[in-house]
Amino acid sequence: MRSPKTPTASPEIEALIDALGKVPGLGPRSARRAALQLLKKRDLLMLPLAAALTEAAQKVQTCGECGALDTQNPCAICAAPGRDDALLCVVAEVGDVWALERAGAFKGRYHVLGGVLSALDGVRPEDLRIPKLIERANRGLVKEIIIALSATVDGQTTAHYLTERLQPLGVSVTRLAHGVPVGGELELMDDGTLFAAFSSRRPL
């Protein structure tokens, strides 16, 4: 309906709205509202955000071992003593590591692929951190590799590809269980989830 531009605002305000509009989750309209709110609360919101952005951009780096993000390299998880070196959990993105760590469900090491294979988006094996995964699997420390990828077509294609590459190395390869999410309503589940939940049913 309306143009997303605000031609009468000063170039500095327009640049701010423009930069905010590129933040994933904010569109041009919410960027305008956010810009106004930030300008109203400069010391409370705006300058701390600018400082946090600058500091994170300068200090945060990709861990050379697992591919996660941290200010130290190797990252805190790779460097932590107390974690099980025999277990390696393969995830697509750094956000997955954060989710698993929040849940506290896993105490081994991680490997972040940086995406999943996708014919549609043109993501090939060499675009992901797969050579480094093979290298880590070959070191002899890892006994089990747990593939924790999404149950989407691309996720499962990637899981199959990794299984074929990893099994010859003598490590056991497993994947996360499929089933009804805890707290999930049965009537809202899709057919694939219900099939998986039935075929993997457990004695009570």
Add this chain to the structure above:
Amino acid sequence: MRSPKTPTASPEIEALIDALGKVPGLGPRSARRAALQLLKKRDLLMLPLAAALTEAAQKVQTCGECGALDTQNPCAICAAPGRDDALLCVVAEVGDVWALERAGAFKGRYHVLGGVLSALDGVRPEDLRIPKLIERANRGLVKEIIIALSATVDGQTTAHYLTERLQPLGVSVTRLAHGVPVGGELELMDDGTLFAAFSSRRPL
């Protein structure tokens, strides 16, 4: 369900997620996703955003005349020659000025109140830029004051209050027309809008 904290991420990443989560429009979960995307596109998104925030925070100020935001004071609209000094449009927020300027519907001057009167939120006349409005109305240049406030209870309360304060000064006080929005579907309109549209009907 999950805690919004990411206890395993580095303090710099946590600070970034925290600051992003305070941007209006982004919650803690979308802030995490935004932080990851920004860290992936540092030169393209993250550093330009930090620079735009810092520059706007330093340079943008409130216009002493109308209350809008600009890098110059008085603002570009107050300083523009060619605009009609006899018409003064009263709005609640700076975003309203931007919306009206995008529409190009008005070529007079603006006055930003900085909010509307609200018994619930404890906004009293002295919390708004009303004294400055009276001062501008008293200068003799203004012939008509157009109240462009939202058709909400608080907006209309404010409009009535302003009318009572402004009419004794000898300026004519008008308000925006109420009616069915252009492009609006009749069956989706509320009763108040339909009543207003009927009572203000025009000959075709």
